[in-house]
Amino acid sequence: MTHDGFRTALHARRTAISVLVVVGLLASACTSSTSSASSSSPVEATTPPTGTAYGAMVDINTGAITPLPASIATSGALYAVSPDHSTGLTVAYNACCTGADPVLMANLNGTQVHQISAPGWDGYGAQWSPDGYSLVYQQRHASTDELGNLFVYDTIGGQLTQLTNFDQTKSWGLWFTFPSFSPDGHSILFQLPRGDPNKPVWDLWSVPVAGGKQTLVRRNAGWGGYSPDGKWLAYLSPVDPQSFAGGELWITSIHGGTPRALVRDGGLGWLRWSPDGTRIAYSDGGSPIYVVDAATGSTRKVADGGNPEWFDDHTLILGNLSSS
Numbered sequence: 002m003t004h005d006g007f008r009t010a011l012h013a014r015r016t017a018i019s020v021l022v023v024v025g026l027l028a029s030a031c032t033s034s035t036s037s038a039s040s041s042s043p044v045e046a047t048t049p050p051t052g053t054a055y056g057a058m059v060d061i062n063t064g065a066i067t068p069l070p071a072s073i074a075t076s077g078a079l080y081a082v083s084p085d086h087s088t089g090l091t092v093a094y095n096a097c098c099t100g101a102d103p104v105l106m107a108n109l110n111g112t113q114v115h116q117i118s119a120p121g122w123d124g125y126g127a128q129w130s131p132d133g134y135s136l137v138y139q140q141r142h143a144s145t146d147e148l149g150n151l152f153v154y155d156t157i158g159g160q161l162t163q164l165t166n167f168d169q170t171k172s173w174g175l176w177f178t179f180p181s182f183s184p185d186g187h188s189i190l191f192q193l194p195r196g197d198p199n200k201p202v203w204d205l206w207s208v209p210v211a212g213g214k215q216t217l218v219r220r221n222a223g224w225g226g227y228s229p230d231g232k233w234l235a236y237l238s239p240v241d242p243q244s245f246a247g248g249e250l251w252i253t254s255i256h257g258g259t260p261r262a263l264v265r266d267g268g269l270g271w272l273r274w275s276p277d278g279t280r281i282a283y284s285d286g287g288s289p290i291y292v293v294d295a296a297t298g299s300t301r302k303v304a305d306g307g308n309p310e311w312f313d314d315h316t317l318i319l320g321n322l323s324s325s
Contacts, residue, residue, distance in 0.1 A: 058316055072111035079125065082318065094107075103124050124140050125138060125140075131184060135155055135210070136153065137153050137180045149167070175194070177245075187210055189209075190205060192204065193205075227274075229274060233295070247270060250283060280295060289302055290305070290319060
C-alpha cells in the first residue's frame with residue numbers, strides 16, 4: 002500500500018446511523034462460520050450502484066448493509082462510536098479533504114455536529130476511552146509530514162490536553178501514530194518511527210493519560226491494540242518502511258511469553274479488537290476487510306471497504322464500502 006493509497010484509506014471512514022437503523026442492526030445477529038482467508042469470499046450483501054464508494058454499517062453475520070446518514074457522511078472520513086450504548090451514542094470522526102481535516106463530534110443519528118480539534122489543524126485517528134468520557138487523537142499541520150502530537154479531549158469539560166512532544170524536526174512521510182486507550186483508561190498506546198526517515202523502523206510505545214514519561218512496549222511493531230480485557234496485545238510486524246503496511250499479525254500476552262502469528266499475508270493494517278475480545282478485524286492491502294478468530298486463527302473476508310471499526314460484536318463500520 003503506497004503512502005498516497007494509505008492516506009486515501011485513512012480518509013475513507015464514515016459512520017453513524019439513525020436510532021431506528023441501530024435497532025434494526027442490533028436485532029439481526031446470527032451465528033456465522035469461519036474459513037481460511039485464502040479460500041473465503043465476501044459476505045453476500047446489498048451493494049450500492051456500480052462505481053460508488055460510501056460509508057456503511059455491515060453486519061458480518063448476515064451481510065446486511067446500512068448506509069450512513071448524509072449529515073456526517075463526509076467523503077473519506079475516519080469514525081469511532083462511543084462505547085456506552087446505554088446513554089446515547091456519539092460519533093467522533095474526521096471531515097475530509099478541505100485542507101485541514103478537523104475532528105468532529107455528532108450524535109449517531111447525524112445531529113449536533115460540532116468541531117473539537119483546534120482550528121486550522123488536522124486531527125486523526127480519534128478513539129474513545131473505555132468510559133466514553135474522553136477522546137485521544139493525533140493533531141498535526143496538514144501541510145507537513147511531521148508526526149504531530151497526541152491530545153486527549155475531555156467531552157464533559159471540553160478541556161484539551163497535549164500528551165506528547167514528538168520531534169518535529171524530521172519529515173517521516175509516514176506520520177500516523179494510531180493511538181488508542183488501554184483497557185483501564187490510564188494510558189495511550191501508539192506507534193512511533195525511529196532511525197532513517199527514509200526507511201523508518203516502527204515501535205510501540207505507551208504514555209500516561211495524565212502525561213509524563215513514554216514507555217517502550219515493543220520493538221519493531223506497529224498498529225497495536227490491547228484486547229478489551231487487557232490480557233493480550235495484537236500488533237503487526239514488521240511494518241514496511243515504504244508501504245506502511247504490516248507483514249504479519251501477531252498476538253502476545255501482556256505478561257510475556259512467545260508471540261503467536263495469527264495472519265501471515267502481508268500488506269496488513271488497521272487492527273481493531275471486537276468488543277468481546279474474541280476477534281480482530283483488519284484491512285488487507287488497504288481495502289478488503291478480514292476478521293480473524295484470536296484463539297484459533299481462523300480468518301474470513303467480510304467486505305471490500307475502508308478501515309474497520311466495530312460497532313458491536315457482529316457489526317463493523319466501514320468508511321469506504323465499494324462496489325465495482
